[in-house]
Amino acid sequence: MKTLFILAIAVLIAVPVLAAELPAGSPEPNLLLAGLVKTGGPATSSSADGAVSSRESHLARALELPATELYPSDEPAEVAADFDLKLPEEELPDSDIPLTLNDKVQYFLSYFQGRARPVFARWLSRSERYLPMMKEVFRKESLPEDLVYVAMIESGFSPHAYSVARAVGPWQFMSGTGKRYALRIDNWIDERRDPPKSTVAAALYLKELYGLFNKDWYLAAAGYNAGENKILRAIDMYNSRDFWELSKGSYLKRETKDYVPKLLAAAIIAKEPYKYGFADVAYLPPIEFDTVPIPTQTDLDLVARLCDVPVQTLRDLNPELRRWATPPDYPGYELKLPKGKKELFAAEYAKVPEDKRYTPKVLYTRYRMKKGDTLARVASRYGTTPQVLAQLNRLGKTKKMRGRVLTIPVQPVSHDAPVNVVAKKDSREFNKYYTVKKGDTLYSLARRFNVSARILSAWNNIKGKIALRSGRRIIVAKFVEKEGGMVPAKEENS
Numbered sequence: 001m002k003t004l005f006i007l008a009i010a011v012l013i014a015v016p017v018l019a020a021e022l023p024a025g026s027p028e029p030n031l032l033l034a035g036l037v038k039t040g041g042p043a044t045s046s047s048a049d050g051a052v053s054s055r056e057s058h059l060a061r062a063l064e065l066p067a068t069e070l071y072p073s074d075e076p077a078e079v080a081a082d083f084d085l086k087l088p089e090e091e092l093p094d095s096d097i098p099l100t101l102n103d104k105v106q107y108f109l110s111y112f113q114g115r116a117r118p119v120f121a122r123w124l125s126r127s128e129r130y131l132p133m134m135k136e137v138f139r140k141e142s143l144p145e146d147l148v149y150v151a152m153i154e155s156g157f158s159p160h161a162y163s164v165a166r167a168v169g170p171w172q173f174m175s176g177t178g179k180r181y182a183l184r185i186d187n188w189i190d191e192r193r194d195p196p197k198s199t200v201a202a203a204l205y206l207k208e209l210y211g212l213f214n215k216d217w218y219l220a221a222a223g224y225n226a227g228e229n230k231i232l233r234a235i236d237m238y239n240s241r242d243f244w245e246l247s248k249g250s251y252l253k254r255e256t257k258d259y260v261p262k263l264l265a266a267a268i269i270a271k272e273p274y275k276y277g278f279a280d281v282a283y284l285p286p287i288e289f290d291t292v293p294i295p296t297q298t299d300l301d302l303v304a305r306l307c308d309v310p311v312q313t314l315r316d317l318n319p320e321l322r323r324w325a326t327p328p329d330y331p332g333y334e335l336k337l338p339k340g341k342k343e344l345f346a347a348e349y350a351k352v353p354e355d356k357r358y359t360p361k362v363l364y365t366r367y368r369m370k371k372g373d374t375l376a377r378v379a380s381r382y383g384t385t386p387q388v389l390a391q392l393n394r395l396g397k398t399k400k401m402r403g404r405v406l407t408i409p410v411q412p413v414s415h416d417a418p419v420n421v422v423a424k425k426d427s428r429e430f431n432k433y434y435t436v437k438k439g440d441t442l443y444s445l446a447r448r449f450n451v452s453a454r455i456l457s458a459w460n461n462i463k464g465k466i467a468l469r470s471g472r473r474i475i476v477a478k479f480v481e482k483e484g485g486m487v488p489a490k491e492e493n494s
Contacts, residue, residue, distance in 0.1 A: 092268060093268060093271040093272050094271075095144075095146045095267060095271065096144035096145055096146050097144045097146045097147060097217050097267070098217060098218075099264055099267065099268060100264055101264075101268075102244075102261075104247075104258070104261035105261045105264045105265050105268070106265075107261070107265075108258070108261050108262045108264075108265035108266075109265045109268065109269065109276070111265075112265060112266065112269055112276075113269075113276055113277055117277075119156070120266075120269070120278070121278060121281050122156060123152050123156040123157060123266075124269075124270060124273055124278055124281045124283070125281050125282060125283055125284055126156060126157045126158065126284055127152060127157050127270065127283070128283040128284055128285070128286060129157065129284040129285070129286060129287050130148075130151070130157050130170065130195055130199075130286075130287060131148055131157075131286075132286045133195065133196060133199065133286070133287065134148040134151065134195075134199045135148055137196070137199045137200055137203055138199075138203055141200075141203040141204070141207060143203055143206060143207060143210075144217070146267055146271075147203075147206055147217075149263060149266050149267040149270060150171070150202070150206070150221065150224060150263060151170045151171055151199075151202070152266050152270065153259070153262050153263055153266050154170065154171055154172040155169065155170045155171070155172055157170055158170060159193045159194075159195055159319035159320075160193065160319060164448055166448070166450075168190060168192040168193060169190075169192035169193045169194075169198050170193075170195055170198060170199070171192070171198045171199065171201070171202040173192045173198065173201065173202075175192075177205065178191070178192045178198075178201065181200075181201035181204050181205060182201070183197060183198065183201055184327070184330070186327070187322065187323075188321070188322055188323055188325075188326075188327035188328065188330075189320050189321060189322060189327040189330070189333075190320055190322055191320050192320075193319040193320045194318075194319070194320035195287070195319075197320075205224065206220060206224060209223045209224060209228060212228055212232075213228075213231070213241070214241065216241065216243070218243035218244075218260050219231055219235075219241065219243055221259060221260050221263055222243055222246075222252075222256055222259055222260055225255065225256050225259040226252065226253065226255075226256040226259075230252070230256070231246075231252075233251070234246045234249070234251050234252055237249070237251055238251070243260055247260075287317075288339040289317050289336040289337060289338060289339055290336070290337050290338075290339055290340070290341065290342035291334040291335065291336055291337070291342075292334065292335055292337055292342055292345055292346060292349075293331075293332060293333070293334055293335075294326045294330075294331075294333050294334070294335050295331050296331070296354055296357055296358070297325055297326055297327065297328045297357065297358040298325060298326050298335075298349075298357040298358055299324060299325045299357065299358055299359055300314050300315065300318075300321070300324055300325060300326075301324070302352065302357060303335065303337075303345065303349075306344070306345050306348040306349055306352075307337060307338065307341040307344060307345050308341075308344075309337075309338055309341065313338060314335075314336075314337075317336040317337070317338065318335060318336050323361075324361055325358055364407055364408065364409055365382075365407075365408050365431050366405050366406065366407055366408070366431060366475070367382075367405070367406050367408050368403065368404070368405050368406075368461055369401040369402055369403060369404045369405075369406065370402065371402055373401060373402070374401070375389055375390065375395070375401065378406065378408070382408050382409075384408065384409055388409065389406060389408065392407055392408075392409065393406050393407055403461075431459075431475045431477070431478055432475065432476055432477035432478070433473045433474065433475060433476065434449070434473070434474055434476040435471060435472070435473050436468045436469060436470055436471065436472045436473075436474060437470060438470045440468055440470075441467075441468065442456055442457065442462065442468060445468075445474075445476060448476075449476040449477060451476065451477065456474070456475075456476070459474075459475040459478065460474045460475055462474075
């Protein structure tokens with residue numbers, strides 16, 4: 001044993017000398033010796049190295065130490081192995097909402113840069129039109145400005161966005177949620193499409209969700225998508241308040257599981273678009289406008305003439321307006337005008353008598369002639385004449401009218417005018433049409449427009465289970481005048 005101890009001391013003293021004498025390009029001493037210990041064989045063919053190999057082999061056996069203990073790593077073995085497999089972490093942009101980069105977020109980063117690049121480029125182009133206004137609203141409500149990217153993944157910043165679930169506008173509000181936050185929704189106006197007003201409503205809703213979910217923006221965003229009750233039930237079911245844990249279960253829908261990573265990916269790219277291949281996007285200028293109060297219902301055509309701008313410009317600035325005029329019974333309604341037109345409009349508008357500001361428009365409905373119908377009877381029902389119907393529908397002297405579809409002019413009364421109660425048979429009916437697209441079925445359209453398939457069939461004279469032809473216009477809703485307004489017709493009367 002004494003001899004072995006002396007031999008060990010001698011070898012340890014000799015190792016630095018050996019390292020100093022290694023020729024340029026030789027393996028490092030530690031790697032060389034580690035190879036000797038692991039294999040017990042020579043690392044080179046030189047006799048000197050062979051002698052060292054022999055001594056080191058004896059040393060390892062004498063001390064009975066494994067190689068990893070003879071030359072320990074700086075880190076535990078499992079950490080070193082993980083480090084080898086771990087990719088360099090990507091530097092994320094500054095944000096006032098917590099940004100995370102994981103497999104799910106990385107998937108949507110790749111998706112937006114790849115297959116969905118044209119769509120995302122349009123979103124980016126449109127974003128600058130509304131971002132300044134939206135960020136200002138969020139600042140006033142003391143909310144993170146980067147929550148504006150919720151509108152990006154909801155609608156691509158489009159005021160006219162409409163989902164199959166009947167969510168509307170840039171923030172995709174359902175009717176009930178919009179009304180909860182004081183957005184007016186009726187036949188004349190839908191303020192879910194009004195960018196400033198709907199942004200205020202979205203800010204209030206997100207603030208409420210943030211408080212409900214203990215100041216967790218991931219859960220708040222998930223609640224915005226699925227509804228707060230759905231997320232609360234998921235928290236209770238999985239006993240976790242971690243969104244990523246909740247998304248591992250089967251209770252939440254795929255759309256909700258993808259919602260947060262999609263939001264994070266959209267924010268990451270939108271904050272540094274050049275870094276992700278979107279340096280060539282042409283951005284629309286920020287929207288700018290003045291607002292003027294409209295005391296009584298007013299035609300957009302009149303406003304356009306007074307301001308000397310195209311009527312389409314007014315429609316683009318006021319996407320919430322559903323018809324040709326401002327809404328009735330809304331004296332405080334603020335109409336958006338092109339920047340710089342406010343004074344001109346106010347001066348000219350004051351010259352127009354109140355009863356000249358709004359003119360009822362002629363609308364059209366369709367009616368399928370039934371057994372026993374005559375042109376005179378139908379004309380009387382809709383407040384027109386047989387001659388008008390014959391001319392409009394190019395009717396000759398044919399006597400066969402049953403089953404024929406007539407286009408009928410109907411003129412709604414002004415909301416401000418006195419309303420006469422008319423008999424049921426004289427009620428004026430208005431139809432809403434939809435153009436069938438590929439893949440539409442009677443039952444999918446029934447769900448979409450919240451009407452029974454039986455009623456859709458009756459309205460459109462669809463008999464049996466036939467396929468809907470793409471391009472066909474079908475009736476999906478019926479309205480009747482009631483007290484000067486438009487209300488849904490009862491299905492049993494259709």
